[in-house]
Amino acid sequence: MEELALHILDLVENALSAGARRISITIIEDVNKDRLTIEIKDDGCGMDAATLQQVLDPFYTTRTTRKVGLGLSLFQATVAQCEGEVTVESRPGKGTRVAAVMKLSHLDLPPLGDMGATIAAALSRDEEVELNYHHRRDSKELKFSSAWMQLHLGEIPLNCGPVLDWVQRYINKGLAELYTQTNKG
Ligand SMILES: Nc1ncnc2c1ncn2[C@@H]1O[C@H](COP(=O)(O)OP(=O)(O)O)[C@@H](O)[C@H]1O
Numbered sequence: 001m002e003e004l005a006l007h008i009l010d011l012v013e014n015a016l017s018a019g020a021r022r023i024s025i026t027i028i029e030d031v032n033k034d035r036l037t038i039e040i041k042d043d044g045c046g047m048d049a050a051t052l053q054q055v056l057d058p059f060y061t062t063r064t065t066r067k068v069g070l071g072l073s074l075f076q077a078t079v080a081q082c083e084g085e086v087t088v089e090s091r092p093g094k095g096t097r098v099a100a101v102m103k104l105s106h107l108d109l110p111p112l113g114d115m116g117a118t119i120a121a122a123l124s125r126d127e128e129v130e131l132n133y134h135h136r137r138d139s140k141e142l143k144f145s146s147a148w149m150q151l152h153l154g155e156i157p158l159n160c161g162p163v164l165d166w167v168q169r170y171i172n173k174g175l176a177e178l179y180t181q182t183n184k185g
């Protein structure tokens with residue numbers, strides 16, 4: 001996939017399909033350690049040990065290309081390309097945690113892409129879900145919380161066009177600031 005944001009949307013879709021009420025996305029870019037960490041945690045239905053094993057088995061996923069999506073295995077392939085590794089932890093009835101660590105400066109690392117659109121798409125799919133997005137790049141960070149936003153919106157639903165447009169722009173503007181060089185001497 002061309003953008004990390006699309007992989008992340010895929011993982012968030014998995015969490016929504018699992019009936020998650022709370023989803024948190026954490027992205028940490030550590031420039032000094034040359035490390036990128038992406039974590040998606042949910043409180044959905046989780047997976048039993050057998051499903052978990054199948055999900056992580058590349059032979060299983062290639063055999064079922066047409067039947068199931070390849071969300072997790074495509075993500076794994078991208079991460080592996082960037083000298084990284086994906087860990088999936090899941091407990092039935094409790095939730096799932098997908099975490100990836102990879103080389104931040106790797107030439108094959110896809111661009112982050114439109115994270116604002118990913119967050120807006122997730123919110124539009126499920127207005128009840130509590131979504132937290134935390135993105136840190138060295139000492140700079142961006143935090144978005146749908147619960148906090150809903151509190152300020154009051155009666156206005158979060159998942160209506162103008163609000164989602166605002167969320168998308170807010171996040172992408174915040175991210176642009178993370179990537180702005182500041183010379184503090
Ligand atoms: N967050 C999650 N919670 C519960 N089950 C999950 C989660 N992520 C993935 N799964 C399980 O793994 C399967 C494979 O996921 P994925 O590779 O994204 O393909 P797809 O979503 O198209 O089935 C899902 O069908 C689901 O059974």
Ligand SMILES: [Mg+2]
Binds near residue numbers: 013071
């Ligand atoms: Mg999927």
